[in-house]
Amino acid sequence: MPEAIKNNTLLAGRKVLVTGAARGLGLAFVKSLAEAGASVAMADILAERLQQEADALRAAGLKVVPVTLDLSDPASVQACADAAVKALGGLDGLVNNAAVTDSGGRDASAIDIATWDRVMNVNVRGTWLMTAACLPALRASGRGAVVNLASDTPLWGAPNLLAYVASKSAIIGMTRSLARELGKDQITVNAVAPGLTLVEATEYVPQHRHDLYREQRAISREQLPDDVCGAVLFALSDLARFVTGQTLAVNGGFVMH
Numbered sequence: 001m002p003e004a005i006k007n008n009t010l011l012a013g014r015k016v017l018v019t020g021a022a023r024g025l026g027l028a029f030v031k032s033l034a035e036a037g038a039s040v041a042m043a044d045i046l047a048e049r050l051q052q053e054a055d056a057l058r059a060a061g062l063k064v065v066p067v068t069l070d071l072s073d074p075a076s077v078q079a080c081a082d083a084a085v086k087a088l089g090g091l092d093g094l095v096n097n098a099a100v101t102d103s104g105g106r107d108a109s110a111i112d113i114a115t116w117d118r119v120m121n122v123n124v125r126g127t128w129l130m131t132a133a134c135l136p137a138l139r140a141s142g143r144g145a146v147v148n149l150a151s152d153t154p155l156w157g158a159p160n161l162l163a164y165v166a167s168k169s170a171i172i173g174m175t176r177s178l179a180r181e182l183g184k185d186q187i188t189v190n191a192v193a194p195g196l197t198l199v200e201a202t203e204y205v206p207q208h209r210h211d212l213y214r215e216q217r218a219i220s221r222e223q224l225p226d227d228v229c230g231a232v233l234f235a236l237s238d239l240a241r242f243v244t245g246q247t248l249a250v251n252g253g254f255v256m257h
Contacts (some may be wrong), residue, residue, distance in 0.1 A: 010237050012037035015088035015141075019043045019079070019130060020098030022050040024199035025149070028225035029095055029232050035063035036233055041084035043069035044098070071098050071126030072118070081133035090138035093236040096127045096171075097149045101164045101201065108162045116163045123167035127174065135182075144187035146192060147235045148175050152193045152245060157257040168193075172247050179245030188244040190235045195251025197223045217251025226250070 016033050020026035021042035030042045044050040047068050054066040058252060065087045070076040085091050100122045102115050131146055143174030153161060154169040175191040182189055196205060196213045214220055231250045234240050249257040 004023060006009045010036040010185070011093075014038040014092045015041075015090050015157040016093035016095065016235065017067075017088075017091060017134065018044060018095040018097055018158050019080075019082040019126075020149075022053055024045040024201050025194065025197060025225050025228055026095075026097040027053055027084045028229055029097060031057060031063060031097075032226070032229040033236070034064055038093070038236075039063040039065075039088050041065050043067045043080050043084065043243070045070050046158045046206060061179065069098070071122045071130070074129055075166060077126065077129045078133045078150050078169060081130065081137075085134075085137045090141060091134055093145045093248050094131065094138065095135045095145070095149070095232060095236070096130055096145045099149065099164075099167070101161070105160055107160055111163055119167050120165040120170075120206060123164070124170045124174070127129070127171060130183065131178065135187075138187050140183045140184075143238070144182075144185065144240070145236045145240070146165055146187065148177065148189070148191045150175070150191040150193040152195045152251045152255045154250050154256070155193060155257050157251060163204075168221075175247065183244060185211055188240060190240070191197060191247040192228065192231045192235065193249045193255075193257070194228045195223050195249075195254050197228065199225055211241045213251070213254055215249065216254055218256075221252070223252060 016038045018030050023031045030040050033040050050066045054064050057064045060126035067080050067083045069080040102119050148171050150171045151164045152169040175189050179189040228250050231248050249255050
């Protein structure tokens with residue numbers, strides 16, 4: 001781990017909201033951000049799990065606050081953003097991590113409309129609404145940064161995952177458009193596109209897909225949550241103040257983008 005992270009200086013004084021923070025990648029982001037000196041609002045729909053994780057992190061001396069969030073509900077999105085800004089006293093960074101898969105394992109003809117709409121409402125509309133809700137605070141920061149969690153699946157055209165792949169393709173496009181829009185406000189917007197990572201949300205993925213990734217990565221091993229944290233910390237830090245509109249694939253070289 002870089003010394004700046006160990007010494008709590010890389011993001012010292014930053015105030016960051018992370019969605020989908022009760023488990024998996026989101027929880028790993030929260031921990032790494034807080035260890036790097038940030039105060040973090042951690043948001044999730046899993047209220048009980050969220051509280052448990054927040055209590056554990058605070059017991060370890062980290063500055064976190066839990067905020068309930070249902071990305072499919074616009075009112076909940078606005079309330080979450082307002083609560084985070086109030087609790088932290090402002091906002092310098094937003095990590096749009098929360099997402100659902102739902103369509104995994106089904107071909108295009110087997111996806112029902114309700115599933116398609118849920119994936120789009122949470123992953124795409126939710127990212128838009130959360131970003132919009134946080135914009136006043138990010139503008140006031142003077143050093144705002146948005147990190148959108150995409151995926152490497154649209155970069156290689158993963159099969160039998162169409163709704164999710166389409167939603168993450170949209171995230172990449174939204175990232176570029178928002179970067180153009182918000183540059184005048186000194187807000188950077190970047191996407192991080194992880195490969196298949198060993199977290200609870202990927203437990204449904206068949207073993208042959210895990211094998212495919214491991215065997216075809218330049219770095220031939222399983223991908224862990226900590227492997228993605230560095231890219232997110234970089235994008236939120238002053239090291240990336242002139243980096244915007246970019247998509248960083250973090251997958252051990254499975255896709256070289």
